[in-house]
Amino acid sequence: MKKRKNTVVFRKSQIQKRVKEMGRQITFDYQNKDLILIGVLRGAFVFLSDLSRAIKIPCSIDFIAISGYGPASSGVVRLLKDLEENIEGKDVILVEDIIDTGLTVSYLLRNLKARNPRSLEVCTLLNRSIRRIVDLPIKYIGFDIPDVFVVGYGLDYGQRYRNLSHIRALEEKDILAGVF
Ligand code: IMP
Numbered sequence: 001m002k003k004r005k006n007t008v009v010f011r012k013s014q015i016q017k018r019v020k021e022m023g024r025q026i027t028f029d030y031q032n033k034d035l036i037l038i039g040v041l042r043g044a045f046v047f048l049s050d051l052s053r054a055i056k057i058p059c060s061i062d063f064i065a066i067s068g069y070g071p072a073s074s075g076v077v078r079l080l081k082d083l084e085e086n087i088e089g090k091d092v093i094l095v096e097d098i099i100d101t102g103l104t105v106s107y108l109l110r111n112l113k114a115r116n117p118r119s120l121e122v123c124t125l126l127n128r129s130i131r132r133i134v135d136l137p138i139k140y141i142g143f144d145i146p147d148v149f150v151v152g153y154g155l156d157y158g159q160r161y162r163n164l165s166h167i168r169a170l171e172e173k174d175i176l177a178g179v180f
């Protein structure tokens with residue numbers, strides 16, 4: 001993680017390198033397993049896209065979407081999009097863009113566990129543990145980050161910035177100025 005004028009940045013090359021390492025580790029850990037990657041929409045779609053291509057064993061891919069938890073939410077959770085695959089007996093990795101309070105992943109783990117997968121692990125690109133409310137077992141972490149709001153590489157602010165290839169801190173002055 002690099003600090004540049006108060007803006008924390010993960011360069012595209014840093015992200016690509018780390019995602020490839022994570023893919024290699026998962027490839028090693030899931031030999032002879034029945035792997036399914038579940039991306040949490042919408043933020044995880046970029047990470048999952050690169051991560052899946054760094055995994056060199058057969059796997060299936062599915063998506064789930066919830067509304068509710070996350071910054072400025074009421075704490076009420078609603079399933080917006082359910083899985084299309086049956087995960088019973090499968091080796092599931094839940095793939096997130098960022099884990100903050102942990103409420104989103106904790107809800108999803110409870111929901112997925114009830115479907116009786118053979119194994120269930122969590123993989124997140126970013127981990128901001130300083131704001132964690134619920135303790136979570138996270139098997140794969142890309143980067144730990146401090147208490148800054150970040151955008152890019154799938155992460156949004158008001159649905160924008162997801163298409164950046166790097167990750168940067170979004171400062172209040174940028175938000176007010178509508179900087180892209
Ligand atoms: P949690 O339930 O508090 O762990 O929140 C996780 C969700 O909040 C993530 O899936 C993101 O959608 C969103 N989120 C948390 N922090 C950030 C951030 O810094 N940038 C963009 N989205 C974030």
Ligand code: MG
Nearest residue numbers: 040041042043
């Ligand atoms: Mg999210």
